[in-house]
Amino acid sequence: MGRPEIVGEETPQSPFPIEVETTVSSGFGRGSSELGIPTANISPELLEDLDPGVYYGWASVALSKETDPNDKNAKVDFNYGKDLGDLADKVFPMVMSIGWNPFYNNTKKSAEVHIIQKFHCNFYGAKIKVAVLGYIRPEQSYDNVDSLIADIKWDIKVALKSLERPDYQACKQLAQF
Ligand code: RBF
Ligand code: MG
Numbered sequence: 001m002g003r004p005e006i007v008g009e010e011t012p013q014s015p016f017p018i019e020v021e022t023t024v025s026s027g028f029g030r031g032s033s034e035l036g037i038p039t040a041n042i043s044p045e046l047l048e049d050l051d052p053g054v055y056y057g058w059a060s061v062a063l064s065k066e067t068d069p070n071d072k073n074a075k076v077d078f079n080y081g082k083d084l085g086d087l088a089d090k091v092f093p094m095v096m097s098i099g100w101n102p103f104y105n106n107t108k109k110s111a112e113v114h115i116i117q118k119f120h121c122n123f124y125g126a127k128i129k130v131a132v133l134g135y136i137r138p139e140q141s142y143d144n145v146d147s148l149i150a151d152i153k154w155d156i157k158v159a160l161k162s163l164e165r166p167d168y169q170a171c172k173q174l175a176q177f
Pocket of ligand 2 (some may be wrong): 026027028029031038039040041112
């Protein structure tokens with residue numbers, strides 16, 4: 001495969017860390033169903049300064065007290081994080097994809113966070129806090145979906161390894177509400 005297992009310097013480099021606090025929206029509806037890798041979609045405008053690509057860092061999700069009437073038109077069930085239980089407010093490693101998903105030829109830019117933790121529920125409409133600490137690779141197109149999945153699994157390994165470093169561990173609290 002030839003990809004390194006660890007990326008970047010021993011310490012997060014400018015413009016990182018980048019912190020974003022927002023609400024989970026609904027995406028293209030492919031993450032869980034087609035790839036088995038669910039993603040929490042957030043507004044890409046919040047990360048406008050970042051080039052398209054794959055990034056890593058920390059994230060947490062929590063119950064939202066605000067309900068958006070626009071969500072009533074969504075195709076998915078918004079529970080605003082009510083079912084999160086123990087997993088609310090805990091910080092986990094994350095990988096994030098920003099861009100146009102060349103494999104799917106999206107016309108709309110997206111920013112999607114995959115939290116590296118098994119969740120038993122959806123959390124559309126929940127609050128999410130993300131600390132982006134580094135860049136992994138550019139977005140690519142693939143011959144088949146299995147190659148895309150294999151690369152995302154490698155991204156997850158890279159994120160976990162890269163976050164073990166002390167200066168990245170020290171940034172964990174940046175994703176805490
Ligand atoms: N989509 C692509 O078309 N090319 C990629 O290289 C790519 N890398 C991704 C890396 C990660 C860590 C994640 C979470 C997603 C990535 N995606 C990529 C997006 C993927 O196609 C998307 O999550 C699903 O289609 C659901 O919207
Ligand atoms: Mg998604």
